[in-house]
Amino acid sequence: MLSFTAQAAVISSHAITLRGSPALAEGFDHFTYVNPNANKGGRLRLNALGTFDSLNGYINKGIPADGLNRIYDSLTTGSDDEFGTRYGLLAKRIIRDTDDASWVTYELRPEAKFSDGHPVRAEDVVFTFETLLKDGAPAYKAYFADITSVKALSPLSVRFRFKSKTNREMPMTVGEISILPKHYWAKREFNRSSLDTPIGSGPYVISDVDPGRRITYARNPNYWARDLNVSRGLYNFDHISYHYYRDGSVAFEGFKANQYDVREENKAKTWATEYNFPAVQDGRVILQSQAHQNPAPMQGFAFNTRRAPLNDLKVREALSLAFDFEWANRALFYGAYTRTTSFYSNSELAARGEPSKAELKLLKPWRKQLPASVFGPAIVPAKSAGDGYDRANLLRAQALLKQAGWVYKDGALRNVDGQPMRLEMLLVQPEFERIVQPLRRNLARLGVDLSIRILDVAQYIERLRQFDFDLTVTGVPASLSPGNELWSYWGSASADAPGSGNLVGLKSPVVDALIARITRAKSREDLVTEVHALDRVLRSQWLLIPQFHIPYFRVARWDLFGLPDNPPRYGLGLDSWWWKGSSTAHGQER
Incomplete structure (x- = not known):
């Protein structure tokens, strides 16, 4: 060897x-981003939903x-x-x-x-x-x-x-x-949901469980790898707990009340207008925006293409034109977001402009099975005037729907059999309804009846596992080095497997062939070319209505922690933080 x-x-x-x-x-x-001499001790309280x-x-x-x-x-x-x-x-x-x-x-x-x-x-x-x-x-x-x-x-x-x-x-x-x-x-049934405390070999053990409300992990003082170079400066807290809240609004109030210590904020309005409570003003809570170099996940309104009429590409593209991002970014998000245009936005893996010769070499054998748009400039969502009623885009949507056999008649969009188009948006976070409502209004202008159903976590997860939905909000992770995980998100074999990551139900021999090439890529150059081709094909299918992203973490934290001088490029680095404590911010352990 x-x-x-x-x-x-x-x-x-x-x-x-x-x-x-x-x-x-x-x-x-x-590791380069840790403090190898970080203190051990203290606790870290985090939040969870549902x-x-x-x-x-x-x-x-x-x-x-x-x-x-x-x-x-x-x-x-x-x-x-x-x-x-x-x-x-x-x-x-x-x-x-x-x-x-x-x-x-x-x-x-x-x-x-x-x-x-x-x-x-x-x-x-x-x-x-x-x-x-x-x-x-x-x-x-x-x-x-x-x-x-x-x-x-x-x-x-x-x-x-x-x-x-x-x-x-x-x-x-x-x-x-x-x-x-x-x-x-050996003496337990693996395929059974259980609250029995499992055993592992990691840096923490489960120390306390309050089902549905809180789980606490204790640092294992006998952790076998505590002195390895890959562990130095990491896993510094004696206790890490997750406190559960029924929704994001209640969780935010819990943070303000010092019920947990660190909050990664995902709502632009909240970040811009609601972090002005006394603990922020007097410095007990610190706000930080930490830049990263991660590709943005494709967050969007996902279509279930297993169901009619969402199995029609023209219908999906038409419905996508009803999302007015420019208005939403101004009116709802305080201009904080960038429109997501690619499955690999914020990275070199995002396809841009015309396909290169190398990309065309991959795509041309599949020309008959692909929309002509794949061979032109990379598809991006349509921009709007930002007035909340973008007539030009809605007219384009109306034309596409007509091509797909849907016309406005008697107050509704109807197919050749006279049946109205009725769809349901499945949500688990009530606060997301304010983002869906403008889309719902624009769809109504096209004659589409979109209802909104908000479920509890258990019901929501089970319906997604069984692909029992029309539309939902989802995020597809993006990696700088994509590979085998793509089979779960986009592979034909996973489209009908309950619980798989292929929520949209995509079955495409072209996508399967491109994923196979990506997993075999021998050089970074080959990988980038192949992912560009995949990105173009996925974007051409209008599997989701792309939403938005930011290239940094928005984090609020009680002033209890020490942080390394050089944060990592691809993560928040929470496991490299350490407890420094503060008598004014400690609060009561709950």
Whole structure:
């Protein structure tokens, strides 16, 4: 076995990258964005919305509690300052062939232990993947469809084999999954929603559960990896708790009342007008806008294309023209937002202008199956005059609807059988209704009857799992290094799998082919080209009405914490904060 920098095909390394070399050489001291001498102690109180009734976040049953990832370790861990690289955590060495992605071997650290003292071994890794593929949520089956075998070569060595020799992401992807303890689950039913306290090997253990109201995690003083370089300066709080609120408005009042410590604000109006309470004015609460370099997720009003009339591309494009972003940004959001135009906005992965020659080479074989618009300038949502009644866009929408067989008659938009177009927008956050209502008014001008239904969290999750909706608000995550997760969001095989990320129900051989190419990309240049092509195709399908984004985090925090001098480029870095305390802001622990 040779070092990472060796020229031979088979390498043994402390890290795994998709392309190129890791930023941090073997033997690095700590991640660049942490304070390695950060104090340990204190507590961090966070908020969550809705409720929870399960401590098993790996199945398609129940509502899992927030923060469960804190009790688990994976084979590798990422840096919030670097993308496309994973560093060994449970795994000490990663052995692979740079020319053949059909296998990877992870060698475990002998000192790795679960919180009950039981050692982490290769059999736990094998058990984890076999269990998730058999009884886990459907997304795991799509995510790991390329795995052919997981075999323990020794108590400390496990080898994965894959169907493809060119899917370069899979050897890295398997290292990201939380490893479950075989001995704990041996006498338990995995595919069952439960509040039994699970065991993991991570930096925290579950210390207190108040079902549906609060969950608290305690830092494990015997955490096996506390002195590793990938842990130095992280996981500094003795206790981390999540306090549940029924909706965002109540949660905001809870923050003002010092019931939790940190709030990431997602409402422009609230940020602009309501952070003027006494604790902000006297400095006990600090407001910060932290820039990041993450691609913006595609947040939008998602269409369920499994249902008529939303299975018609012209109908979806027409309905998209009824969202007046320019008016909403001015009247509702205080000009804070930028319109999202791409599935990878705020990054080099967003398609812009005309397709390049390399992009056209990928797209031309599919010309007959794609709209002509794919081969022109990248599609962007129509701009409006910003007056709340954009007649030009509504006339365009009316023309598209007519082409699709819908005409305005007797006070409603009707099809050839005289049936009116009636749609339902499913929401879980009541405060989002004010954003939907202007869209509803414009649709009414076209003759479309859009009703709004607000559900509690449990009902909402179950209806999305079963794809029982017309429209809903969703956000599709975006990565600087997209790969196998795309199968869950857009792959044809996931379109009919309950609980999958393919909410819109897209089934496209073109998209499937592009995802396959993306997972095989050998260079950053190839990846960018292939994602540009995918972005163009997705945008041409009008699967969502794109909404808006901001390229920074809006954070309010009680003045209780120390923060590193250099925040990470791709995350908030909350786990690198530490407790400094304050007698004036401590408040009562609840």
